[in-house]
Amino acid sequence: MSEMLKNRMDRLQIETNENMLEQFDLFYHLLVEWNKVMNLTGITEYEEVVEKHFADSLSLARFLDLNKIHTVIDVGTGAGFPGIPLKIAFPHLKVVLLDSLNKRINFLNEVIAKLDLKEIHTIHGRAEEYARKPEYREQFDLCVSRAVANLSVLSEYCIPYIRIGGIFIPYKSGEIDEEVAASSKAVDILGGQIDHVEKFQLPDTDIHRSFVFINKIKNTQKKYPRKAGTPAKEPL
Numbered sequence: 001m002s003e004m005l006k007n008r009m010d011r012l013q014i015e016t017n018e019n020m021l022e023q024f025d026l027f028y029h030l031l032v033e034w035n036k037v038m039n040l041t042g043i044t045e046y047e048e049v050v051e052k053h054f055a056d057s058l059s060l061a062r063f064l065d066l067n068k069i070h071t072v073i074d075v076g077t078g079a080g081f082p083g084i085p086l087k088i089a090f091p092h093l094k095v096v097l098l099d100s101l102n103k104r105i106n107f108l109n110e111v112i113a114k115l116d117l118k119e120i121h122t123i124h125g126r127a128e129e130y131a132r133k134p135e136y137r138e139q140f141d142l143c144v145s146r147a148v149a150n151l152s153v154l155s156e157y158c159i160p161y162i163r164i165g166g167i168f169i170p171y172k173s174g175e176i177d178e179e180v181a182a183s184s185k186a187v188d189i190l191g192g193q194i195d196h197v198e199k200f201q202l203p204d205t206d207i208h209r210s211f212v213f214i215n216k217i218k219n220t221q222k223k224y225p226r227k228a229g230t231p232a233k234e235p236l
């Protein structure tokens with residue numbers, strides 16, 4: 001796997017070293033092992049994991065200089081995507097991985113320990129609840145999230161975590177223009193501003209990926225996010 005992954009990282013102009021490649025290898029093995037007893041991913045064949053989980057997570061590096069980012073939160077991280085690949089490839093990042101499913105958090109804690117990752121921790125909880133806590137609210141340079149909710153709902157989960165001047169970049173797929181247009185009111189209410197969208201096809205896959213760049217320009221009003229469940233039931 002290392003050669004193939006190294007090749008993908010070279011294409012993204014991400015510097016690699018032996019330790020990183022070993023960490024990805026171990027992450028892959030833990031994912032496959034734990035997936036036998038719990039549902040972490042539908043993909044286990046290693047080439048596919050490299051393309052659709054690792055390279056996909058890292059593809060943000062094509063459009064954003066991650067060396068300029070210090071703090072990142074991954075909302076609805078699941079089995080650690082995109083947060084764990086970003087942390088392995090950019091070890092200077094301080095990363096928080098948040099998910100409401102405890103089994104996935106247990107898996108991630110094992111990954112963090114076995115890979116000996118530093119300055120990264122997990123939160124078992126709802127995005128709506130932790131965004132109200134002062135130690136997490138408006139504390140992050142970057143919030144990422146893949147395959148969690150539509151953009152209006154996701155904006156209410158994510159924008160409150162970002163500091164003014166920071167950025168929220170959801171990993172979206174498929175036709176995105178209508179979803180982006182429909183979310184602009186929610187983004188505005190929450191203190192964000194849609195900057196631009198980067199669209200591309202993930203190499204060697206049929207995945208059409210879009211990154212929506214949303215800048216945080218104003219503080220989020222105290223009433224947001226609303227209580228757990230409300231953003232999804234009644235999107236802004």
Ligand SMILES: C[S@@+](CC[C@H](N)C(=O)[O-])C[C@H]1O[C@@H](n2cnc3c(N)ncnc32)[C@H](O)[C@@H]1O
Binds near residue numbers: 076080081104146148
């Ligand atoms: C389809 S999975 C995607 C996981 C991962 N981001 C990926 O792309 O492989 C969605 C994840 O979001 C989590 N999730 C959904 N709503 C959430 C919320 N309000 N707060 C925290 N986690 C949430 C779920 O528990 C699940 O693990």
